[in-house]
Amino acid sequence: MTNNVQNNILNEYDNSLIILDKLEIKIKELLKDFLEPNKANIHTISSRIKSKDSLSKKIERKNKYSYLRDITDIVGFRVITLYYDTVDEVAKIIESEFKIDEQNSNDKRKALEPNRFGYLSLHYVASLSEIRGQLPENTLVSDFRFEIQIRSILQHTWAEIEHDLGYKSKNSPPQPIQRRFSRLAALLEVADEEFKHLRNAIEEYKIQVEDSMNQNNLNNVIIDIESIKEFIQREPLVKQISQAISNKIKLPLLENQKVESDTIEYLLYSGYSTIGEIKRDLEQYRDQIIKFTVLWINESGRNNFGFITCEVALIRLSYIKLALIGNAPDIIERLRLKLFPINIGTEEQFKQLAARILKTYKEINP
Template sequence: MSDKGADYEEVAEPLRNFAPALESLLRELLLSEGIQFHYVRSRVKTKVSTIKKLTKPSKTYTGISDLTDMLGVRIVTYFPDDVDQVAKVIRREFSIDNENSTDKRALLDPDRFGYLSLHYVARLGENRSNLAEYARFTDCTFEIQIRSILQHAWAEIEHDLGYKSSSGIPAEVRRRFSRVAGLLEVADNEFQEIRNYLVRHQQRLEAADRRNWKGVSIDQDAVYAFMRRETVLRQLDRSISKAVGMSLTRPTRTYAAARQGELKSAGFETLKDAKEEIERDAQEIAKFAHAWISDDATPRLWPKGTDVSEMGEFDDPDDGFEVLPSGIGLFYLWLYKCAKGDVQDPPYHEVTLKHLKLTYEGIRSS
């Protein structure tokens, strides 16, 4: 072994002990700031890798103590702007070696291919070093790499292909690398813009009930907000649950997704349209729901194409349930319209449609 690597175990052992604590600390810091991330992972440089780096002809290391990346932590975020949010936390919570830290993103020349990341060389900050659980790690230097998940994908594939710089790559392959890098950059930014749009969309929906849902098109997020905020629907939900003696669960996005498809199939264009129909027919919808749920002869909602011979063998998995999902009023609005004949080409078997119609006629005559 090279003399330069003679102290490997002496340096590596405390870093191995520190790595899990540092990982855990970074996760807690990011979670406390509300920053979402893909993962936080650490590694201690292997002996072989250490010797290889120390003996590079292009470097003038005097010994293992010159290496600032013996302990490395990689933080992978979902979006590129989260890289900067993570960086703020790192700079605030740790003592940064600015001379050896690099924002490699700033070095990305227009004619270069590749995806680069933000690198910090750091130590524990003074306040944390004074805590008993971290005192033994006061002298540990480590490197933190921060990149988005698409930047990470680029780096991993690039590494797997065996190229660490563009100089050794054939010209045609280099051009193809550049095209892929450009696509990834566009994709990174587009995902970020989509996220920002959805955040703004959700903020608009939170205030949509004050506009009486006017102009609010029917999508999963809109229906989810409608289920949570619309008084008329919540009253219908309570009427149905009280009539059948069941409690209501919390609203879920999954349930909202199923209901938005039915609302569209029922011909509603906006949630204002749905609200107006609920206001007009709430009493009838609640009576219909009670009759449908309470009737022991009620068949399953058989889809079109079901073999009649299979119907008698069905054990209802919902039998015995004592709770109803919030938003149940939207489901029975849909069934009510199917029963009335308001839905063109409903997706149910004729046996189910016949029973829906009978249930509707029953509440109308009562």
């Protein structure tokens, strides 16, 4: 390649930066719109315009370009998914929404030899579809191709570390290092698959919990973060108690908040094991929960967050359950064994909490 050709491409690059910037913004917006239904499984969508220095080195190294539009990755996008099977879901969307340059696209997952482990990623070279390319606002960018890389977050981790170590070719590391590379890559592949299975197992468990609750078999539903989340969403009594507390202390009740793991600990250390037991006591101690919580918060003189959630009904139920033990030493023993299993609390903190629980309960039940 002559210096004139290289200089012409670099000059074209300088003159096209505004167009390339528009292309980057446009495609990134489209990717976000297209992948919205998969938002929960998408980690990040990133983009970049190739730097002039990087472009110059590529032109010199490849020695095959005549025009800027010949370079397929002048603008690049990367979609990182949480799970490896989402890569194929994203790929189908990309294929349906963009015009794919099959000749220059590359599925590196298939290119990897069966007896090797390593970099796995799906690379598309694409351009705007004909319909979108004809829109007036896209006229300037319709002729440019761009690259879209799709990979899972663990595949991305491997690629980034491999790049940082400087070994992009499978044959470039010394032989003992190649062996370590393969072992690590294999571990990441296994982890990628196991995270997918874990996600599926959680989804299956959620369905089982929903089925048990639909059949009103609450005594068979053990307490965990999924069962409590489902219980809060579907049990009217939880919201009724929480709303009554909200009205009395004049703090807004926020719904659809995620369930904190602390709530599960509160329920377990106070002696509950199934959702059925919680519902039974919510019904029995409804008025006491409201009075106890209002008094507890008012005596604190503040609420750190300026709002409450439906979890407040369950947390204060656990306090009432402790209060029913009836004496401070046994409450302290329960707290010591369950609430602080790694010795976070001091003996004085245990005593103060137990004393306050008993005092508050006696005030609402003189």
